Amino acid sequence: MTAAAVRPFDEMMDELAKAGASSLYLCYQCGLCTSTCPWSEVRDVSVRKMLRQAQLGIGGLEGDDLWLCTTCRACAARCPRGVDIPTVIRAARSFVAAAGAEPDRLKTVRGHLASAQNPWGGKPEERSRWAEGLNVRPFEKGMDVLLFVGCTAAYDPRIRTVARALVRILDAAGVTFGTLGNDEVCDGDPALRIGDGDLFRSLAERNAATFEERGVEHIVAISPHSFEALKHEYPKLGASFEVEHYTQLLARLLDQDRLKLRSDGNVPVTYHDPCYLGRYNGVYEEPRKVLESIPGVRLEEMEPNRADSLCCGGGGGRIFLETPPEERFSNLRIAQAERVGAQVLASACPYCVLNLEDSSKTTAKSPLAVRDVAEYVAERLA
Amino acid sequence: MTGGTRKIGVFICHCGGNISDVVDVNAVREFAAQQDEVVASTDFRFMCSNQGQARLQETIKEKGLDGVVVACCTPKMYEDMFRGSAKEAGMNPYLLEIANVREQCAYAHRHEPEQATEKAKALVAAQVAKVRNLRPLDVKTAPIHDGVAVIGAGIAGIHAALLLGNAGHKVTLIEKSPTIGGNMARFDKTFPTLDCAMCTLSPKMNDVFNHPNVDLMTYAEVKDAVRAPGRFTLTVVQKPRYVTDACIGCNRCTEACPVSGPKSPIKVESEWNLGLSPRKAIYLPFSQALPQQWTLDADHCYYFQRNHTCGICAKVCPADAIDFTQRPEEVQVEVGAVVVATGYRPFDASQIPQYGFGKYADVYHGLQVERLLSSTGPTNGKLLKKDGTPPQSVGIIHCVGSRDEKYRSYCSRVCCMASLKYAHLIRERTGARVYNFYMDMRANGKGYEEFYQRVASEQVGFVRGKPTRVTDQATAPEEEGKLTIVVEDTLAGVVLRVPVDMVVLSTAMDPEDVDGLLASLKLDKSPDGFVKEYHLKINPTETAVKGIFVAGCAQSPKDITDTIAQAGAAAMSASMFLGSGSMTLNPLVAEVNPDLCRACTRCSEVCEFDAVRVDPEALVAIVDETSCEGCGKCTVVCPTGAITVRQFTKTQIAASIDALAPKAVAP
Ligand SMILES: Cc1cc2nc3c(=O)[nH]c(=O)nc-3n(C[C@H](O)[C@H](O)[C@H](O)COP(=O)(O)OP(=O)(O)OC[C@H]3O[C@@H](n4cnc5c(N)ncnc54)[C@H](O)[C@@H]3O)c2cc1C
Ligand code: SF4
Ligand code: SF4
Ligand code: SF4
């Protein structure tokens, strides 16, 4: 092969710079991101090499590898040069998607988001069906909090139980809350991570306008992905409110002695840190505290945990894409949970629960229950 | 021109066009000539040239000037020089002021020449008004004390102390640990020559120890420093050794001491061996330590910790050298100059938990490996794992903490070569496979690239990549019982898992913890935490404090070659400073009118430089003229106007302001 002359792809370099990816040029090619990336455990892919090609504007980003990234931030948390790798990847995805070169499945997801305001394709008028039979009221001024449900808890039959569990807990603790019902739309996280900034903005602006209209000041999110978008992306569009993840609220309610829980015998439980709760927002202790307040629960830590935690594989749009069984990070996580002898694997994110439960069913050597923290707490309400 | 009492000259500089291309210098000259008490007004192409200064001096003499305004560039450039010329011509130099018409007029208003000219006139008028109100100042000089203190007795401090002693100065060398030698004394060999470290260091240690002009204080620390003109008074705490200089070095006490014995509840690790071996409560750090005087560590001694039980050392000592009654002693050391040579310490590798330091037994940091390779170390120079067997493979990770914005952004400069040194010594002594994990190989000293070549030829593996982790979790039979290093080989573009028996972390160099010392000497740190030099490029051995110099790794990470070079330069600078005999004091600092001072202490409360204090007996504020920066903060809070900064009194400042804004401005 003869060497090709370098012809920098100026247009791409300009776009990347505009999309806030200029920390890319600080990269000194140490490869720490590659070996830290969970994909390196399951297949050959070099994050460093993608950055190299982007740095010199010599292409190489148009292949499938660009769509692998789960935006878990394991790499950025360690990068010695402070390169914001997930942002670089997001910017590159925008560029490629604008040319219509993203995977077909993601085109469908964008279509759902645009037409039905959720990535799953559920009907907008069925958004609040998850709450059937429960007395969940529309949010009005004077209530303690707005519960932001999110698309997965609203439409996915497995995750609906998480939202229902949370309703029972909040009722038990005497927290007054409401939802936006069918007026809630997707928080926009999927659009943002797969590189459609415009779509994100239109969804976010719609929610922000509803918050404003209904006088929302304090939001509690079920999904860490909603939490991150509401907390760090919405303010960039001018929205202002307080937002927390439900595990933070539960930890506070426990502190205030507003929740009474029954013992669950003597169970070894392990907790999986969702990337968007942990690495993105530094919430490591509250979910653990909630679990440990269930009498009988013995918390065992998997290796790795907290800031080093292994991604479930669901972020960054991956939840919508097919991953062959031998490449699923959640399979590795099940093995790690088994290594510490856990009988319950708890987490606090819809994607994590979906992926881990799937892997537990297919790969666990002995039964390993996967539960969302909210489900576990609701089950132990005294 | 009206006849006044002062004779002021105004000199307007063209700055070769920099000023005169924008400012109409003729107009400014004519304007100046009209000011009260101005007897000469002239302009010149370059006031800073020899002819310009000659013109200044001639005019001073001819017209008998007792005030000068030079309208030129910033006072930072040539104020001192013009004052010097004025002095030579017989005028008091502090009657000269600069009007900055270059930066503040010509540069700032390049495109508005008319306004620039008007502003230049106003600035000249303001300075003329100020000069009218100036009074001549005496320049005080203070004799410089002829002694010098060197703080830290590593290779930098030892070398500087020797040179200063040889030059005839009286040196006090202060070392906080029980022995001199510093980190270099821990090494077996030094790169790139692989000389025996102690063979080069030991003679210097002995020389300094025996030098008639060097007074050595070991196990001693500077607690406080007071600055006065030409003199520093250091309060040095001599920590109790509980062993007198009668000690003959027989080691019987150490042999008898029960501490760290197999059944002893009190255990302590050797600082010298960086935790790799136990030590007794009474000890000598290593066999060539100097002085050869044992030290008793009261914090880990049964006599002190368990109610005077034990005391065995005193019983076995043939020289009667043990004295349990010693107490810390404070000694005042007066000197004229100080050399700071406090060196470095290793970055704490447990801050990067992924590398397993403190978690896996066979993960070591660089200085520990120096001890493992040293014939005076815990394994007598044999490289052994914790289980006592030699490793068959070793991984050396470069840049641990260095060049990493999450820890230390700087390059520690010696780790590449130190890592090559380990690679060579380990291969030579054990035949083990060695892998170096590096990002960039920095071999920029004399003989370094050649050393890199030599080590590479010894079949050392080089993997370009920063490892993500060291783990004991095996995923393949070859990894069982090993530590596996996970890394992207960035040259091959594949992720490798490299199983090894031992991991060496080439940790960053951190500055020694000297915050207290720097605070009492009023020295600053650079953003990286090392002592701040006067100027990074052209004055790396002086500091912002006159009379204080810095050498070695106290200033920045460096190898022994550079340490020696800088220590020599610091000694030379200190010697010249001491040799000048006296220093002139800047008179433009605060002074107190004792008649007005009410001893309210408000000035001392606001002064950021601790330069003013109220004498409790005389009940009057006293300014330390070497510490005062002339910032004027105190003058604002003083209720009676007792404290003023010379040439910045209220009348002097008011005169300038009136000249700048002659008409009252409507509110
Ligand atoms: C692992 C490693 C290997 C190395 N190998 C080599 C090599 O092979 N070749 C080479 O050229 N360079 C090598 N270096 C660099 C070398 O160690 C330094 O250049 C040299 O030791 C610097 O000397 P120093 O006197 O400035 O500091 P130090 O050696 O650190 O000495 C400072 C002294 O000051 C004392 N001190 C500290 N604070 C105070 C205080 N407040 N009061 C009184 N005393 C104080 C300390 O106790 C110490 O004795 C290596 C460095 C490392 C980290
Ligand atoms: S970890 Fe950072 S510096 Fe290293 S290759 Fe990745 S992006 Fe570049
Ligand atoms: S964010 Fe996670 S998945 Fe994406 S490149 Fe970084 S480590 Fe890999
Ligand atoms: S203190 Fe006494 S016993 Fe100990 S080494 Fe010195 S002389 Fe020997």
Ligand code: SF4
């Ligand atoms: S002028 Fe400034 S430095 Fe001098 S005594 Fe006053 S406050 Fe301190």
